[in-house]
Amino acid sequence: MFFSKHIYLFSVLVVSTIFIFIFSLSIGSVDISAKQLLHALWVQDDSLASSVVLDLRLPRTVVGFMVGAMLALAGALMQVLLRNPLAEPYVLGVSGGASAAVLIAMLSGLSGFWISGSAFMGAMISMVLVFSLAHGKGDWSPARLLLTGIVIAAGWGALISLILSITQGTQLRGMLFWLMGDLSYAQYSHWALMALVACLVVSLMISRNLNILARGELQAATLGVSPRKIRYIVYFLSSLLAATAVTLAGNVGFVGLVVPHAIRLMVGSDHRILLPAAFLLGGCLVMLADCLARTIIAPQQLPVGVLTAILGIPVFLVLLRRQS
């Protein structure tokens, strides 16, 4: 009885996900027909179509979906954690820490694995830093956590600007692409997929608690939810998701802020619906944005982060208008 009225939404989201996924595999500099695509996926020979699909497009599409799903999920969680509709996955400095670490790695001439390794390390350092500073001796109020996060993020921002201003030439372009969110060098990783699935499962398990926590800590406590425990879990989940997303694709903006709100405007704030729906919509948005990013002015590629915003803003504004 509970999910029946949302079946329509979920069917649309699942069908869109499948459709965009297939679309993303078939478009690009080499045209691949539906028949070739099926052939490539099932037979896996060493034809051109097969290697283009399996080696280039499939990992990139999967990573695109994962990044979008992670950011949307992290955004929805972060908004409950901070009880602030303006919260997004990067607000507590996770991406700032990752970016600063990546730029330092790039400046030192590192590449490949070291880039994603430093991104993850930087994100984790920032996460621990914000957590312990916000915790202090006193209580861990959302306002205090938010302010601590913003200040730390500003610190990372200054460090990033510093690095950019002393970097020259071709290195600068790589850095800027990374900062804007870029899937062109994205590596598929089983670890990231496992993190995504684990975070989705845990957040669904506590989703009814999130409904209560969103209404304030006192209200939560009177209804038998331990606010502190749930907040720790949510902080950990959202930070891990944001850190993994940043590690995979850099700073893909906008998805984490707007996808949760778009779902809220459509179906309300029940997190049992909101979280899985945001997961799918976030994935769709980034996959679609990436299709455009690599085809609009092909062979040149655009940073996917720019396209998520260009695609998402009008849709969101239409939803917002319809609501009022």
Add this chain to the structure above:
Amino acid sequence: MSLLEAKSLSVSIAGKPICNELNVKMQRGECWAILGGNGAGKTTLLHTFAGLRTADKGQINFSDKLLQHWPRKLLSQKLGLLLQDSNDIFPSTVLETVMIGRHPHLKFWEMESKSDFDIASLALAEVSLEDAQDRQVNTLSGGERRRLAIATLLVQNPELFLLDEPTNHLDMRYQIMLLEMLIKKANEQDGCLCMVLHDANLARRYCTNIMLMISPDDIITGQVDDVLNEENLGRLYQFPIKSVDTESGRVFLPGTL
């Protein structure tokens, strides 16, 4: 056996004492009013009774068991608190809001069943919000939100009702209707009701027992007729209070300085 018992309880907030060595027993079937001036610590004391804050000294027993030994979730099936105000940041409908009261009664993987929705509909009808189920909470008036919060507490269905200014924002009709309804619900459960009030007349009309928070060391508790008089209320509010006997009982009025 008392439902809630405070033994030599001392509570303070931000270094300011609220009560020292308070002893009070609330029995099933009783209805308590906590009266006190602004900043006397009525809400703080009520939150301490609800287990949301820890006391500096002393202990609180709920159903003869130390409050802090109750598992949070089990406690919330038996003890409900109406907060002074609610603030909803995210969009939500009236039905979604009232359903959160079922949370303590559901296992963590459980979905709300038909019977939970029936309980919610009944509670909304009790506060005359049955036609507002699908409305967004942020479109409700102050009084309607208050009624929604009361409905949420009904859905929670506790034995001890702690109410922080339940009549806030309510017009006279709803003040009377809802207080009478809450007392009826508490009695049906053989439970107890304890509310912070600013209206001594409502306290006199509906409560069996009164707590007057005059100062941290001077907290008067007792039967309504022994405690509620001009002299005590005058000391409580540091303002002259007059009483007038009417055909519907005694009424307290503010005098002039």
